[in-house]
Amino acid sequence: MKIGILGSGVVGNTLADGFINKGFMVIRGTRDPDKLKDWEKRIGQQGKVTFFKEAAEESDLVVLAVKGSAAEEIVKDISDSITGKCVLDATNPISNDPPVNGVLSFFTSLQESLMERLQKISPEALFVKAFSCVGSSFMVDPKFQEGKPTMFICGNDEKAKIQANTILQSFGWEVEDLGKAEAARAIEPLCILWCLPGFLHNRWNHAFRLLKK
Numbered sequence: 409m410k411i412g413i414l415g416s417g418v419v420g421n422t423l424a425d426g427f428i429n430k431g432f433m434v435i436r437g438t439r440d441p442d443k444l445k446d447w448e449k450r451i452g453q454q455g456k457v458t459f460f461k462e463a464a465e466e467s468d469l470v471v472l473a474v475k476g477s478a479a480e481e482i483v484k485d486i487s488d489s490i491t492g493k494c495v496l497d498a499t500n501p502i503s504n505d506p507p508v509n510g511v512l513s514f515f516t517s518l519q520e521s522l523m524e525r526l527q528k529i530s531p532e533a534l535f536v537k538a539f540s541c542v543g544s545s546f547m548v549d550p551k552f553q554e555g556k557p558t559m560f561i562c563g564n565d566e567k568a569k570i571q572a573n574t575i576l577q578s579f580g581w582e583v584e585d586l587g588k589a590e591a592a593r594a595i596e597p598l599c600i601l602w603c604l605p606g607f608l609h610n611r612w613n614h615a616f617r618l619l620k621k
């Protein structure tokens with residue numbers, strides 16, 4: 409299975425290596441393939457770097473790991489290439505305003521998440537919110553004494569969520585499916601909560617876990 413990773417930031421880098429280590433072929437997308445030449449050289453046969461659209465086109469499953477404010481434009485451009493494909497959406501709609509007392513600002517509202525906007529732009533793509541509620545250093549095989557942390561997911565397509573679930577479990581996560589795309593209104597703001605101890609106390613070493621009776 410070929411995984412398209414759209415994004416050359418820390419999330420793209422982390423998940424690209426994570427998928428490679430789990431045995432997948434990874435095709436990375438960026439506006440500037442030159443910047444990932446070293447990665448391509450290091451990975452050899454198991455990976456390749458190209459532009460956003462080509463990476464989406466050539467992949468069976470896509471991970472969207474681009475800056476939140478660029479996501480809508482990118483999804484518009486690649487829409488034809490993600491028809492019928494599971495798109496794991498790691499983006500958060502963080503605005504350019506600085507945090508206030510450690511609280512990030514979003515350019516979306518509690519009545520409309522970024523993932524819902526992306527789903528409207530590309531109605532045939534199978535978006536699943538995933539990887540958005542934790543820092544990149546814990547995305548792959550997180551180790552906590554208390555046990556596995558919880559990855560909150562949502563999306564409209566049940567088969568795509570099964571694919572997401574399988575991948576997330578193999579990445580060391582317990583998965584909590586919160587239903588349809590509207591649930592991204594609750595999942596995306598977890599990023600604000602996750603970052604607060606970081607901005608306030610420089611503590612970035614946590615993840616969420618849903619305790620159940």
Ligand SMILES: NC(=O)c1ccc[n+]([C@@H]2O[C@H](COP(=O)([O-])OP(=O)(O)OC[C@H]3O[C@@H](n4cnc5c(N)ncnc54)[C@H](OP(=O)(O)O)[C@@H]3O)[C@@H](O)[C@H]2O)c1
Nearest residue numbers: 415416417418419438439473474475476478499500543544
């Ligand atoms: N950092 C974390 O720990 C973390 C955790 C959870 C979720 N997230 C979310 O994951 C996403 C990626 O985060 P990140 O920290 O890895 O990197 P980032 O700096 O938020 O995004 C980098 C990517 O966005 C693309 N990009 C930026 N501006 C663009 C524009 N104007 N037009 C087109 N593409 C543009 C870049 O394209 P090029 O490759 O062409 O430069 C690059 O691939 C974000 O939405 C973030 O909120 C981050």
